Amino acid sequence: MPILRVALDLPLHRLFDYVSDEAGHGDVGLRVRVPFGRGERIGIIREVREDSDWPAEQLKPAIAILRDLPPLPEDFFRLCDFASTYYQAPIGEVILQALPVGLKRLAAPERRAGRRTAAVATVPAPELTGEQAAAIAAVSLGAGFAVHLLYGVTGSGKTEVYLRLIEKALAAGGQALVLVPEINLTPQLETRVRGRFPGAGVVALHSELAEAARERHWRAALEGEAQIVLGTRLAVFTPMPRLALMVVDEEHDASFKQQDGMRYSARDLAVFRARDLEIPVVLGSATPSLESWANAKSGRYQLLTLQERANAQATLPAVRLLDTRRMVLQEGISEPVLAAVAQRLERGEQSLVFLNRRGYAPVLACPACGWISHCRRCAANLVLHLADRRLRCHHCGFEVRVPKSCPTCGNQDIHPFGRGTQRLESWLQEHFPEARIVRVDRDSVKSRKQWEAMLERIHGGEADILVGTQMLAKGHDFPKLTLVGVLGADAALFAADWRAPERLFAQLMQVAGRAGRAELKGEVLVQTQYPDHPLYGALVAHDYPSYAATLLEEREQAGFPPYAYQAMLRAEAPDMADAIAFLTSARALPVAQEHSEIALYDPVPMHLSRLANLERGQLLAESPSRRALQTFLPQWRKAIEGIKAPAKLRWHLEVDPLEF
Ligand SMILES: [Zn+2]
Ligand SMILES: [Zn+2]
Numbered sequence: 001m002p003i004l005r006v007a008l009d010l011p012l013h014r015l016f017d018y019v020s021d022e023a024g025h026g027d028v029g030l031r032v033r034v035p036f037g038r039g040e041r042i043g044i045i046r047e048v049r050e051d052s053d054w055p056a057e058q059l060k061p062a063i064a065i066l067r068d069l070p071p072l073p074e075d076f077f078r079l080c081d082f083a084s085t086y087y088q089a090p091i092g093e094v095i096l097q098a099l100p101v102g103l104k105r106l107a108a109p110e111r112r113a114g115r116r117t118a119a120v121a122t123v124p125a126p127e128l129t130g131e132q133a134a135a136i137a138a139v140s141l142g143a144g145f146a147v148h149l150l151y152g153v154t155g156s157g158k159t160e161v162y163l164r165l166i167e168k169a170l171a172a173g174g175q176a177l178v179l180v181p182e183i184n185l186t187p188q189l190e191t192r193v194r195g196r197f198p199g200a201g202v203v204a205l206h207s208e209l210a211e212a213a214r215e216r217h218w219r220a221a222l223e224g225e226a227q228i229v230l231g232t233r234l235a236v237f238t239p240m241p242r243l244a245l246m247v248v249d250e251e252h253d254a255s256f257k258q259q260d261g262m263r264y265s266a267r268d269l270a271v272f273r274a275r276d277l278e279i280p281v282v283l284g285s286a287t288p289s290l291e292s293w294a295n296a297k298s299g300r301y302q303l304l305t306l307q308e309r310a311n312a313q314a315t316l317p318a319v320r321l322l323d324t325r326r327m328v329l330q331e332g333i334s335e336p337v338l339a340a341v342a343q344r345l346e347r348g349e350q351s352l353v354f355l356n357r358r359g360y361a362p363v364l365a366c367p368a369c370g371w372i373s374h375c376r377r378c379a380a381n382l383v384l385h386l387a388d389r390r391l392r393c394h395h396c397g398f399e400v401r402v403p404k405s406c407p408t409c410g411n412q413d414i415h416p417f418g419r420g421t422q423r424l425e426s427w428l429q430e431h432f433p434e435a436r437i438v439r440v441d442r443d444s445v446k447s448r449k450q451w452e453a454m455l456e457r458i459h460g461g462e463a464d465i466l467v468g469t470q471m472l473a474k475g476h477d478f479p480k481l482t483l484v485g486v487l488g489a490d491a492a493l494f495a496a497d498w499r500a501p502e503r504l505f506a507q508l509m510q511v512a513g514r515a516g517r518a519e520l521k522g523e524v525l526v527q528t529q530y531p532d533h534p535l536y537g538a539l540v541a542h543d544y545p546s547y548a549a550t551l552l553e554e555r556e557q558a559g560f561p562p563y564a565y566q567a568m569l570r571a572e573a574p575d576m577a578d579a580i581a582f583l584t585s586a587r588a589l590p591v592a593q594e595h596s597e598i599a600l601y602d603p604v605p606m607h608l609s610r611l612a613n614l615e616r617g618q619l620l621a622e623s624p625s626r627r628a629l630q631t632f633l634p635q636w637r638k639a640i641e642g643i644k645a646p647a648k649l650r651w652h653l654e655v656d657p658l659e660f
Helices: 074-086 091-097 130-138 158-171 187-196 211-222 233-237 266-277 290-297 335-347 421-431 448-459 490-494 500-512 534-540 544-558 576-588 590-594 626-641
Strands: 003-007 016-019 031-036 039-049 064-066 146-152 175-179 203-205 228-231 243-249 280-285 302-306 318-323 350-354 363-365 383-385 390-392 399-401 415-417 437-440 465-468 481-486 523-528 565-573 604-611 614-623 650-655
Touching (some): 003 091, 016 031, 074 233, 130 302, 146 158, 158 187, 158 243, 158 280, 158 302, 175 266, 243 266, 266 280, 290 544, 335 481, 421 437, 421 465, 481 500, 490 500, 500 534, 500 544, 534 544, 565 576, 576 604, 576 614, 576 626, 614 626, 626 650
Parallel strands (some): 146 302, 175 228, 203 228, 318 523, 437 465, 481 523
Antiparallel strands (some): 003 039, 031 064, 363 415, 390 399, 565 614, 565 650
């Protein structure tokens, strides 16, 4: 009788065998209902074969093969196999996480017909700039695998390049997959794409879609009905039978990296998928990740540059540094910023005051006894949220009411220290009583719907001053916004995480790019105590390439990525001693000693050493050779699985970690 090898959603690095008399080789990639333990599960048939490694009498019969969907294609499995091997993730988990929830349920959900999307009028394509035309011509569809890094300043019209390439892919009968950061996938983008390709059955795939819609969209992609899929991170796994082009917009964005479960990079998987399918992939950014930039410089990726803004009248904003060492600040804001905001108010233009710290103040403290508002579950402070009078931990979500007096000494005169967006907003409101101020951060915008509504208000001119965090920095055009004031950026210059300057630069370039995108000239004022720092110099000059060169040189000297390959073993337990002891055992394993090209660092507590009552430690494995690291990791992982650890200890391996 045929044997089915089935992938199940279990944290085990293997497949499971069942017998089935109704199975044929064409059933690979179908869902199957199987008995497991005392219950049943839905799995995916990965292989149909004649024999099993297990004795025949131990194999249970499968209950039913589900034939309501076309089988998952072989290239989907190649992608999952690669992800499982590369990220050391159990194969069943990888395969099943890619499926919509409804398709993994035992009880088949009732199928409701999807709402028909309203017909959209075709929007004509704008005229191309010379640079755009050259970039489009450089990407050939149907000519095999290539990675193109589309480096384009904000406003240079990267999206138009994507749209023209999609047009080519569709004309040749192919499908296109466009990945964007979580926050950028708004209905506006979807509408724009639909407007250009009204008959293409555009679908979106993201985490906030209702279950039924996600399943419907995913099916449309698998069945080849949807020619264009717009999605966030997880959509990189969407099975598409005629995939001909992939685009990763804002390729440097950290949201392409999954931070729990299987810790994968959707951008890197997109590159693998393109190579596997022999198709082009376009990575776009105004501030590419240093990894991609180094690949472009070495010629592994093809560099396409857009330096002019698509709207010829829109020039790059003038960036000016304000040396706050010589200035009197009011509530953290300098006189030149206030004057510039006042001027915009007078002219009926918009200003953005950027402060990447939400809440009212980062900490509440007692000057009498030195008490400060610590989170009792984390190695972090509780942030003061004055609007609802709560102290809240931004790491674990713990919250309490703001105390009326110091919990330690009873002093009633406790103070907020430092400032966040709420404090800035209320002070600006006092200072400019006539101004309409809109605060945009994760407290004021909690869902995609609220985000939409907020964008609409700003576009509709219902705001004079925007106060916001990095949420506002990403890819939105506000035609009346002509001033950006940046506060509190210095903190990230000297952060413990060596990637912090790269992220800060990308963020500031993005936020600066918000100013003056249409006919109105933009101005960016950056408050700093370190005006001579090379990061700010490059920002003033709008010179990403020179700053990237500086950073790459530093990385090469220090032997950091992209000049080394890393994996992080992390352990968490109620006691730090247990976590460190576990990591120390992992470091001492014989296999860890046998690989001479692998450096294993000392186990150390993580930067946020305690999160939600768990102490966290980490151990870095590093090698100058990706291949050596990839050979080492599966052997190491297997050996680590054999370490006897306390019951409450959890561990995971993260390959190419982004945060330290
Ligand atoms: Zn006190
Ligand atoms: Zn906490």
